[in-house]
Amino acid sequence: MTNNNLHIVIIEPSSVIYEGLNAILGYSDDHFSVSRFGKIDEIPNYSVRKTVDVVLINPGLIQNNLKVYDAIRSNLPQTRWIGIVYSFFDQHLLSVFDDVFNVYDTPESIISLVRHITDQHDENEQGPQQEKLSEREIDVLKLLTAGNSNKEIADKLNISTHTVISHRKNISQKTGIKSVSGLTIYAVVKNLINLEDFKE
Amino acid sequence: MVQVKKMFVLPDLRMSDLISENPYLMLMLEHFGIDLVVSEKTVRQLCKENGISEELFLSFANLFNGFQPSVTITYSFSDLKTIIVFLRNSHQYYLEEKYPQIRGYIGQMFELNEQSAMVMVEKFFDQYFAEVTEHLQYEDQIVFDYVNNLFDCFEKKQAISLNADYSVNDYQEHHGDIEEKLEDLKSLLLKHLPLRDDQQIRRKLLFSLFELEYDLSIHTQIEDKILIPLVEQMEHFLKTTHDK
Numbered sequence: 001m002t003n004n005n006l007h008i009v010i011i012e013p014s015s016v017i018y019e020g021l022n023a024i025l026g027y028s029d030d031h032f033s034v035s036r037f038g039k040i041d042e043i044p045n046y047s048v049r050k051t052v053d054v055v056l057i058n059p060g061l062i063q064n065n066l067k068v069y070d071a072i073r074s075n076l077p078q079t080r081w082i083g084i085v086y087s088f089f090d091q092h093l094l095s096v097f098d099d100v101f102n103v104y105d106t107p108e109s110i111i112s113l114v115r116h117i118t119d120q121h122d123e124n125e126q127g128p129q130q131e132k133l134s135e136r137e138i139d140v141l142k143l144l145t146a147g148n149s150n151k152e153i154a155d156k157l158n159i160s161t162h163t164v165i166s167h168r169k170n171i172s173q174k175t176g177i178k179s180v181s182g183l184t185i186y187a188v189v190k191n192l193i194n195l196e197d198f199k200e
Numbered sequence: 201m202v203q204v205k206k207m208f209v210l211p212d213l214r215m216s217d218l219i220s221e222n223p224y225l226m227l228m229l230e231h232f233g234i235d236l237v238v239s240e241k242t243v244r245q246l247c248k249e250n251g252i253s254e255e256l257f258l259s260f261a262n263l264f265n266g267f268q269p270s271v272t273i274t275y276s277f278s279d280l281k282t283i284i285v286f287l288r289n290s291h292q293y294y295l296e297e298k299y300p301q302i303r304g305y306i307g308q309m310f311e312l313n314e315q316s317a318m319v320m321v322e323k324f325f326d327q328y329f330a331e332v333t334e335h336l337q338y339e340d341q342i343v344f345d346y347v348n349n350l351f352d353c354f355e356k357k358q359a360i361s362l363n364a365d366y367s368v369n370d371y372q373e374h375h376g377d378i379e380e381k382l383e384d385l386k387s388l389l390l391k392h393l394p395l396r397d398d399q400q401i402r403r404k405l406l407f408s409l410f411e412l413e414y415d416l417s418i419h420t421q422i423e424d425k426i427l428i429p430l431v432e433q434m435e436h437f438l439k440t441t442h443d444k
Contacts, residue, residue, distance in 0.1 A: 176384070195316045
């Protein structure tokens with residue numbers, strides 16, 4: 001499993017805390033890339049462009065905003081959320097995170113928490129890296145390369161668009177290819193489609 | 201992107217030592233418009249000679265060495281000119297040197313590896329390159345000119361007259377995902393496309409793609425984390441001073 005290039009977003013109003021965390025993460029052996037945001041609302045737009053693996057967030061920022069937090073979180077199933085604790089927070093509030101750490105914790109334990117939490121989700125979601133596509137994923141891939149939209153694929157395979165999107169995510173994860181034109185080349189190489197069928 | 205963490209760049213380090221450790225810094229010098237023959241000069245001396253602020257130079261150099269820019273650094277508005285020169289030079293490097301080189305390798309690879317999918321790879325790259333060109337030209341012609349205009353207004357203490365409706369926020373929306381298709385191409389070459397007699401040329405091609413990716417990822421970070429916040433500050437400054 002690779003922890004390389006974990007992308008971490010820190011949402012924390014205190015620059016001192018942020019700089020401290022940034023430094024701790026920056027000097028660890030793992031390659032973390034860190035971005036800072038002022039508000040949780042900036043996450044959805046941003047995550048369209050870049051996958052956010054872990055969010056470190058001050059619980060105070062979602063305290064009166066739990067609905068927004070839940071909505072954003074449910075849209076980003078891959079992202080892990082960790083609370084940054086340095087004052088008293090209600091236990092219930094802290095329970096909405098995947099985990100929390102205290103700013104008095106040692107740098108090593110904070111790094112190990114970040115590392116550990118992403119390990120976990122890799123096991124849950126895909127297990128050891130397996131590159132082979134499932135039959136259903138191949139069906140989706142074929143329709144995709146034939147120029148169908150998510151909606152059209154959903155209708156043809158009698159599944160929800162949500163499922164189509166999740167298949168597409170898995171396909172991209174397994175192949176390392178995101179664009180439809182790139183996937184088309186993949187499909188030709190693997191003899192899943194004929195170049196002849198695909199004239200464009 | 202593979203990036204090994206290097207020395208943290210400080211003003212009194214010698215540039216030649218830094219380059220020995222991380223040769224990509226040669227590209228950074230070139231983007232700044234600094235001569236490659238750095239003799240025994242330190243970072244501080246180079247900055248002074250070339251009229252570049254030390255803070256800015258250190259931020260960029262440390263990005264190349266794998267360190268995130270600190271948010272506590274405040275750049276001055278006059279750094280904008282240097283940033284734009286740097287980004288324009290990078291664009292020129294991509295368009296006139298790096299992409300043509302990669303295109304050349306793909307052509308050579310096609311001669312050795314005649315499977316039908318290679319035709320598609322060529323086409324894939326050509327389409328991708330057209331998208332990249334369009335995006336970079338948009339930045340050159342619209343965004344960077346806008347920033348330069350803005351800076352002129354600032355220097356002449358004028359209100360923002362031109363393009364009053366445009367803002368750097370519009371630019372963020374235009375920010376296409378150039379790095380994604382690069383990643384696709386690497387995956388195809390490294391994982392999926394069967395090898396024929398093209399091993400050497402494929403390796404050269406992959407090296408080129410990694411080099412491009414390295415430079416592009418820093419380019420994006422400079423735009424997102426340094427240029428855009430600084431332009432937003434300036435927009436804000438010009439608007440509030442004028443409203444009074």
